[in-house]
Amino acid sequence: MSNHIPFVDLKAQYQGIREEIDAAVSAVISETAFIGGKYVKQFEEGFAAAYGVSHVVSCANGTDSLYIIMKALGIGPGDEVITVANSWISSSETISQTGARPAFVDIDPVYWSMDENLLEAAINPATKAVIAVHLQGQMVHIERIAEICAAKGIHLIEDCAQSHFSTFKGKKAGLFGVAGSFSFYPGKNLGAYGDAGALITNDGALAERCRMFANHGALVKHQHKIEGINSRLDGIQAAVLSVKLKYIANWTAQRQAAAAWYNEALAGIDGIVLPVVRPETEHTFHLYMIRAQRREALMEHLRNEGIDTAIHYPTPLPLMEAYQYLGKTAADFPVSAGMMNEILSLPMYPELSREAIARVAAAIRSFYAN
Numbered sequence: 193m194s195n196h197i198p199f200v201d202l203k204a205q206y207q208g209i210r211e212e213i214d215a216a217v218s219a220v221i222s223e224t225a226f227i228g229g230k231y232v233k234q235f236e237e238g239f240a241a242a243y244g245v246s247h248v249v250s251c252a253n254g255t256d257s258l259y260i261i262m263k264a265l266g267i268g269p270g271d272e273v274i275t276v277a278n279s280w281i282s283s284s285e286t287i288s289q290t291g292a293r294p295a296f297v298d299i300d301p302v303y304w305s306m307d308e309n310l311l312e313a314a315i316n317p318a319t320k321a322v323i324a325v326h327l328q329g330q331m332v333h334i335e336r337i338a339e340i341c342a343a344k345g346i347h348l349i350e351d352c353a354q355s356h357f358s359t360f361k362g363k364k365a366g367l368f369g370v371a372g373s374f375s376f377y378p379g380k381n382l383g384a385y386g387d388a389g390a391l392i393t394n395d396g397a398l399a400e401r402c403r404m405f406a407n408h409g410a411l412v413k414h415q416h417k418i419e420g421i422n423s424r425l426d427g428i429q430a431a432v433l434s435v436k437l438k439y440i441a442n443w444t445a446q447r448q449a450a451a452a453w454y455n456e457a458l459a460g461i462d463g464i465v466l467p468v469v470r471p472e473t474e475h476t477f478h479l480y481m482i483r484a485q486r487r488e489a490l491m492e493h494l495r496n497e498g499i500d501t502a503i504h505y506p507t508p509l510p511l512m513e514a515y516q517y518l519g520k521t522a523a524d525f526p527v528s529a530g531m532m533n534e535i536l537s538l539p540m541y542p543e544l545s546r547e548a549i550a551r552v553a554a555a556i557r558s559f560y561a562n
């Protein structure tokens with residue numbers, strides 16, 4: 193369909209950087225630098241410089257990076273780790289993978305991310321860490337959360353899979369806690385052409401433990417100090433990421449412009465609530481999420497107009513079948529549970545045109561006019 197507006201458009205992005213990407217990929221292949229090596233090192237150094245952090249440890253994906261951080265911190269059986277009720281399951285399944293127990297706090301009704309006011313009460317003697325998730329590209333109140341973690345003597349880990357280069361009072365996501373975890377899944381703001389991830393930290397000893405654990409427990413070949421896992425970044429993915437890193441600032445600005453156009457075009461429609469950017473933060477709009485009454489019917493109306501949408505996420509994590517054993521109900525997470533049938537993510541990608549946004553807005557306006 194020629195008038196189709198996809199949810200994300202990775203082809204449009206590739207068209208803009210095709211020659212550079214093709215050259216980068218073919219260099220990796222002709223040098224057979226498939227695993228580790230020059231291209232991985234280059235990307236780690238480039239990302240560290242762009243982020244202003246001393247250590248970047250690349251790995252296979254953004255789920256592993258969370259797991260690696262927790263294992264390197266010694267989190268395991270008997271421990272508890274707190275995360276947020278509305279996130280992707282990586283934020284909690286990795287807690288269980290260490291042998292620890294996940295616990296959840298609700299989101300707040302304004303910014304739709306971990307409610308910092310609920311955190312303190314959720315901490316108990318078993319709590320070893322908090323995984324704060326900057327969902328959608330929106331920063332949580334990371335300053336307050338960091339204060340609480342420091343006062344309680346527990347680790348703060350940031351899940352930055354949706355918030356590359358988001359800032360809180362000018363400081364980037366991932367630099368507030370002991371380590372930040374990143375996904376470079378293709379659809380993320382900085383995306384590879386396959387699975388990829390990394391963690392960042394200013395703690396050199398932690399970085400070394402992470403690197404060792406991700407590499408079968410060895411820093412030097414055949415010298416396994418511990419048992420680890422195999423979680424590596426491929427050379428091809430690293431080369432793609434190094435090319436894309438040059439453009440991320442522009443792409444972020446384009447996402448922010450698209451969000452501003454949405455705000456303007458969607459203003460004053462009865463039936464929807466627009467996203468509110470937390471004061472003193474920079475939102476990088478991985479997602480442009482709204483709350484919409486009669487969401488299922490709206491989604492169908494948009495689909496009929498050739499407009500794709502998505503839901504992030506349809507069910508709060510603690511209410512999933514996987515966490516039935518925790519015995520939680522919707523009453524334990526009233527904000528998440530109350531919003532789960534209303535949240536809707538509209539098309540969002542750097543190349544999204546103002547005309548396309550006007551079309552999405554017109555379709556939403558016509559839906560609520562009836």
Ligand SMILES: *Cc1c(COP(=O)(O)O)cnc(C)c1O
Nearest residue numbers: 253254255280282353375376377
């Ligand atoms: C994408 C994502 C992850 C996991 O990243 P993968 O690279 O797909 O493993 C973790 N947390 C959040 C919030 C995400 O959006």
